[in-house]
Amino acid sequence: MPLGTPTPEDRNFMREAHAQALASYEAGGVPVGAVMVENGAIIGRGHNRRVQDSNPVSHGETDCMKNAGRRPNYSGVTMYTTLSPCMMCTGTILQFGIPRVVIGEAKNFAGNIEFLSERGVEVVLMHDDDCIELMSRFIEERPDLWYEDIAGNE
Amino acid sequence: MPLGTPTPEDRNFMREAHAQALASYEAGGVPVGAVMVENGAIIGRGHNRRVQDSNPVSHGETDCMKNAGRRPNYSGVTMYTTLSPCMMCTGTILQFGIPRVVIGEAKNFAGNIEFLSERGVEVVLMHDDDCIELMSRFIEERPDLWYEDIAGNE
Numbered sequence: 001m002p003l004g005t006p007t008p009e010d011r012n013f014m015r016e017a018h019a020q021a022l023a024s025y026e027a028g029g030v031p032v033g034a035v036m037v038e039n040g041a042i043i044g045r046g047h048n049r050r051v052q053d054s055n056p057v058s059h060g061e062t063d064c065m066k067n068a069g070r071r072p073n074y075s076g077v078t079m080y081t082t083l084s085p086c087m088m089c090t091g092t093i094l095q096f097g098i099p100r101v102v103i104g105e106a107k108n109f110a111g112n113i114e115f116l117s118e119r120g121v122e123v124v125l126m127h128d129d130d131c132i133e134l135m136s137r138f139i140e141e142r143p144d145l146w147y148e149d150i151a152g153n154e
Numbered sequence: 155m156p157l158g159t160p161t162p163e164d165r166n167f168m169r170e171a172h173a174q175a176l177a178s179y180e181a182g183g184v185p186v187g188a189v190m191v192e193n194g195a196i197i198g199r200g201h202n203r204r205v206q207d208s209n210p211v212s213h214g215e216t217d218c219m220k221n222a223g224r225r226p227n228y229s230g231v232t233m234y235t236t237l238s239p240c241m242m243c244t245g246t247i248l249q250f251g252i253p254r255v256v257i258g259e260a261k262n263f264a265g266n267i268e269f270l271s272e273r274g275v276e277v278v279l280m281h282d283d284d285c286i287e288l289m290s291r292f293i294e295e296r297p298d299l300w301y302e303d304i305a306g307n308e
Contacts, residue, residue, distance in 0.1 A: 050224060054223050054224050055220045055223075056219055056220070056222075056223070056224055056225070056250070057211075057216045057219045057220055057246060058220070062211045062216075065210055065211045066209045066210070066211055066212070068210075069208050069209075069210070070204060070208050070209075070210055070302065071210065072302060086245075086249050087245040087246075087248045087249035088242070088245045088246040088248075088249040088250070089245070090245050091240075091241040091242045091243070091244055091245020091246065091248075092211060092241075092242040092245065094241045094242075094245075095240050095241035095242040095304075096210070096242070148224065148226060150249075
């Protein structure tokens, strides 16, 4: 599936994901945030909690999935994430059949956009300046923590 | 990488993963369990907690990862799981660079053995009767919960 184009609504929801990332940064954590949207409403928010909860599998997307709770399906859901998804989060999106993913940026971490797209997920890449700036600042300040979070698998 | 053969140690650790699965079954949850082993010792145990914690991303493998806590790397780790890993857990294994996965069974759910193997993970499939029996019983008793957990992506 070819990459999509962000709508004005996408830009608004990315601000909410960025707010999640910023909250994590301010708490000393990894600044990746996510929100999930269905029918124009946010059904879950989350951010990386590796530091906050000592939990390596709590990335922005998985924390958001946890906070959205149990659901019968995800066929109408869009996942917004400030950073291109790692392989764990890519697998999560595919396993639960989330059909659309809006990504803040892929400059600091390429992630798995092509893999998602090949498997039928509509991917929108925003190249969002605020997301790029926050993640760049974090990687410069805390390369140790970034390397640990991504387990060296860039 | 070709499929590996289980060692006597693998068979012992699979009993621990099965005990986790059974504990989840007895609590009314999805009976998939996992343990992680390094240098011959268990460093984490876990099981699916969809029901127990209302958390859809808490599968056996991810709960085990959470319980093992923060680690600099996983280069000496083996993941034991009673059921062949779904795409989320497959992505988790790949993202964190876990080099070896021992799987109880793939009869009730095929999972992603070939994908793991293609990406360089040593996979051992045990065809364990106890794992097959427990999962079969659960799927027969709770098809609704099984379908929800796997989000229809069998």
